[in-house]
Amino acid sequence: MRFIAYRDDDGAEAFGRVEGSRAHRLRGVAGIDRATSLAGLLDAPADTAGTELDELTPLPVVTRPGKIFCVGLNYRSHVDETGRDLPEYPVLFTKFASSLVGHGADIALPPESAQVDYEAELAVVIGRRGRRIARADAYDHVLGYTICNDVTMRDYQYKTHQWVQGKAWDGSTPLGPVLVTPDELDPSKLAIALRLNGEEMQASSTDRLIFDVPELIAVISEFTVLEPGDVILTGTPGGVGYRRDPQVFLSDGDVVEVEIEGIGTLRNTVRAEAAA
Numbered sequence: 001m002r003f004i005a006y007r008d009d010d011g012a013e014a015f016g017r018v019e020g021s022r023a024h025r026l027r028g029v030a031g032i033d034r035a036t037s038l039a040g041l042l043d044a045p046a047d048t049a050g051t052e053l054d055e056l057t058p059l060p061v062v063t064r065p066g067k068i069f070c071v072g073l074n075y076r077s078h079v080d081e082t083g084r085d086l087p088e089y090p091v092l093f094t095k096f097a098s099s100l101v102g103h104g105a106d107i108a109l110p111p112e113s114a115q116v117d118y119e120a121e122l123a124v125v126i127g128r129r130g131r132r133i134a135r136a137d138a139y140d141h142v143l144g145y146t147i148c149n150d151v152t153m154r155d156y157q158y159k160t161h162q163w164v165q166g167k168a169w170d171g172s173t174p175l176g177p178v179l180v181t182p183d184e185l186d187p188s189k190l191a192i193a194l195r196l197n198g199e200e201m202q203a204s205s206t207d208r209l210i211f212d213v214p215e216l217i218a219v220i221s222e223f224t225v226l227e228p229g230d231v232i233l234t235g236t237p238g239g240v241g242y243r244r245d246p247q248v249f250l251s252d253g254d255v256v257e258v259e260i261e262g263i264g265t266l267r268n269t270v271r272a273e274a275a276a
Contacts, residue, residue, distance in 0.1 A: 074235025
């Protein structure tokens, strides 16, 4: 099953079940939060008429996640293009809820950065609380899967050995367009691609992840509780703009599309922010 987060005609947050080309608003569910469960979403009553998807204003699939975990260097092709050694433990960093935007929203291009880059990623949304989750039990804690573009300000990322200042800019990280429940796809073998103004820049498959979804859930839950609504971004394949020759960075008006097999296409336009 598929779900979408969006704003209704009054500007309030809403959450709907996707059937064909229409979204049917769930009654009593405004979005994904700590109280969300997969069974709760599947059993929630929905409006019968529905609204055409192209009439909605999508929000990030999870509008206010408690925690966002990001994984760096998780495809061999990306590790190779950076010239680094293969990691023996996941490279982890964080983003904030204020970083997220929805499908169709503008990606904020800040005036301070001259090296804004794209990164196609599969995102995992947690649906069941857990700590020290065994790898064998990891999938029991997944609410569903969606798409992320882990937009990165490279000149800020590499100011220090820590990456958060290049990764957590407000309004920079698209997440969507829909949440797909675990029964609909196998996250271990999904084609993933990114197009910039129609030109393919990244293409791979999630079967090439160094640390797969169960391993990431097990590792992260060792040091912190995973809660419903937490998000894990699983890393990007090779082909990022910073590592190309010549380098490629995002500009005002660019259209970026991330497509993942079984989920769909996340499409956003880059818009320059006005300097303060």
